[in-house]
Amino acid sequence: MTMRRTWLWRAPYGCGRRVRPGRPGSRCWGLAGRYPEDQALRAFLAMALYNRGEGREAVGLLLKTLATASDDPGVRQYRRAIEHYADDLDAVEPG
Numbered sequence: 001m002t003m004r005r006t007w008l009w010r011a012p013y014g015c016g017r018r019v020r021p022g023r024p025g026s027r028c029w030g031l032a033g034r035y036p037e038d039q040a041l042r043a044f045l046a047m048a049l050y051n052r053g054e055g056r057e058a059v060g061l062l063l064k065t066l067a068t069a070s071d072d073p074g075v076r077q078y079r080r081a082i083e084h085y086a087d088d089l090d091a092v093e094p095g
Contacts, residue, residue, distance in 0.1 A: 039069040060086040 032038075032045045042065045049058035063086035067079045075082070085091075 039065050056089055060089060 031041055035041055042061060046058040046061040046065070049055075049061065063082050066075060067082040067086070070076065
C-alpha cells in the first residue's frame with residue numbers, strides 16, 4: 001500500500017461515519033488538504049459535509065468531482081455546464 005493511499009482504509013471512519021458534534025469529518029478535511037487531487041477522498045469529504053447538514057455543499061462537491069474525474073463521454077461533453085451548476089445549485093437560467 002502506498003503512502004498516498006494509506007488513508008483509504010480509514011476514510012469511512014474519519015470522514016463519513018465518525019461525525020462528532022463540533023468536529024465532524026475533521027480527519028477528512030485534513031486529508032483533503034494533503035491530497036487535493038484525490039477524487040475518491042473528495043467523495044468521502046462530500047459524505048462528511050452531508051452528515052453535518054451541509055447538503056448543498058456536498059452535492060456541489062460531488063458534481064465537481066464527477067465533472068473532473070469522469071471519463072464518460074456524456075459527462076465530458078457537459079463538463080462546463082455541470083461545474084457551472086455546481087457553483088450555484090439554486091440558480092435558475094432564463095429560457
